[in-house]
Amino acid sequence: MAKRTQKRSGGGKMEYRSRRRKRMTIGEKLGAVGAVIGALVIIICMVLYIPFIKVDGEQISLMQMFKDSKPLESMEGELSSKTSSYEVRSEVDSTLDDGLDLDQLVEGQFTILFCGFDEGRSNTDVNMLAVCDIAANTINILQIPRDSYVPDYTSFKAGKFNSVYSMGDGSKSKIQRTVDCVEETFGIPVDRYVTTGCSDIVDIVDLMGGVEVDMPYTIQYEADKSINAGPQVLSGQKAEWLVRYRHGYNEGDIGRMQAQRIFMAAMMNKVCETGTLTMMGYMKKIYDNQWIGTDLSIDEMSKLSDFAIAVGMENISMYMLPGEGYNYTPPGYKKPYSVYTIHKSVTEELLNEHFRPYLKKEYDLPITELVKEGSYKTSAYDNNNTNLEDVHNGDTFGGK
Numbered sequence: 001m002a003k004r005t006q007k008r009s010g011g012g013k014m015e016y017r018s019r020r021r022k023r024m025t026i027g028e029k030l031g032a033v034g035a036v037i038g039a040l041v042i043i044i045c046m047v048l049y050i051p052f053i054k055v056d057g058e059q060i061s062l063m064q065m066f067k068d069s070k071p072l073e074s075m076e077g078e079l080s081s082k083t084s085s086y087e088v089r090s091e092v093d094s095t096l097d098d099g100l101d102l103d104q105l106v107e108g109q110f111t112i113l114f115c116g117f118d119e120g121r122s123n124t125d126v127n128m129l130a131v132c133d134i135a136a137n138t139i140n141i142l143q144i145p146r147d148s149y150v151p152d153y154t155s156f157k158a159g160k161f162n163s164v165y166s167m168g169d170g171s172k173s174k175i176q177r178t179v180d181c182v183e184e185t186f187g188i189p190v191d192r193y194v195t196t197g198c199s200d201i202v203d204i205v206d207l208m209g210g211v212e213v214d215m216p217y218t219i220q221y222e223a224d225k226s227i228n229a230g231p232q233v234l235s236g237q238k239a240e241w242l243v244r245y246r247h248g249y250n251e252g253d254i255g256r257m258q259a260q261r262i263f264m265a266a267m268m269n270k271v272c273e274t275g276t277l278t279m280m281g282y283m284k285k286i287y288d289n290q291w292i293g294t295d296l297s298i299d300e301m302s303k304l305s306d307f308a309i310a311v312g313m314e315n316i317s318m319y320m321l322p323g324e325g326y327n328y329t330p331p332g333y334k335k336p337y338s339v340y341t342i343h344k345s346v347t348e349e350l351l352n353e354h355f356r357p358y359l360k361k362e363y364d365l366p367i368t369e370l371v372k373e374g375s376y377k378t379s380a381y382d383n384n385n386t387n388l389e390d391v392h393n394g395d396t397f398g399g400k
């Protein structure tokens with residue numbers, strides 16, 4: 001179609017001439033569209049990354065605000081801010097940089113406390129302390145029996161660890177009480193926490209399509225609720241039975257820890273086999289439904305997930321807190337309670353070797369023993385460890 005353009009002549013008359021618009025080729029059109037999209041992407045990125053928002057006196061970008069956000073912190077609350085007062089080992093290089101750029105208390109390691117609630121969300125019946133040794137590319141997980149005797153941190157007369165959350169120091173938040181107990185009893189700085197409940201585990205496992213396990217034994221959770229021995233895919237409901245079942249074991253909570261290892265290995269294997277985009281979809285639903293509580297930021301979760309997958313199951317080891325079962329009768333009580341008394345010196349050796357990789361060795365931890373060294377009835381749990389790869393292949397409890 002012709003278009004008329006005006007051109008003024010020297011005598012003041014207007015002359016008109018026609019010209020034809022040149023048709024754009026498909027390649028030119030695509031190039032133009034690409035240029036527009038590219039420009040929009042650049043503009044969006046500039047808006048997201050330009051440091052124009054002031055937070056605590058520091059200019060940050062929208063993208064940084066998103067990465068630093070902690071969408072699930074409101075469930076349990078914020079831990080009290082602190083700086084590490086732990087002394088680093090003299091042989092550790094003062095210029096050590098683990099490369100992950102995390103807000104951590106000790107360079108090189110990042111520690112997370114995992115707590116799983118009972119049905120009433122009043123007791124932490126599943127407790128694990130995971131130390132990510134970023135510089136060494138390993139993860140060591142300490143399983144803390146729920147009945148561990150920590151009398152100075154709870155008003156419950158039996159002094160059980162699982163009661164610290166609901167019956168600890170009333171001047172502190174519930175999660176802070178539990179974190180303080182772990183830090184002070186074991187001499188390990190805790191950077192972050194993760195909490196979840198029984199029903200949440202059901203939902204998370206079902207969301208992921210179940211988890212594959214090869215059960216070494218049959219579990220009869222209730223009369224009509226069982227998990228048979230052998231390879232199978234556990235639904236969320238059966239996964240809950242697996243991690244909660246305890247009454248059929250000779251030592252209930254210790255046997256349950258064996259099952260926890262099976263579950264951990266199955267979940268880790270599932271995550272490693274799942275694509276990144278699919279996992280991002282899972283995480284969004286977990287956020288939206290608040291199936292976990294944590295003070296981990298979006299950025300920290302992303303970095304630590306990548307780290308854990310890169311580490312591999314063979315370099316993720318699980319250790320049992322050294323100790324033994326004991327029937328303890330509190331003063332003034334007639335009924336004894338089944339508790340787990342920690343073996344102090346063996347625990348100190350274990351923590352120094354595997355859970356305090358950059359900190360000075362500690363041999364004076366405030367651990368209260370109900371059975372003194374030399375009178376122990378068993379040492380079966382004093383050197384009990386295995387990695388998730390071996391668990392996945394059938395070694396669930398240190399060779400058993």
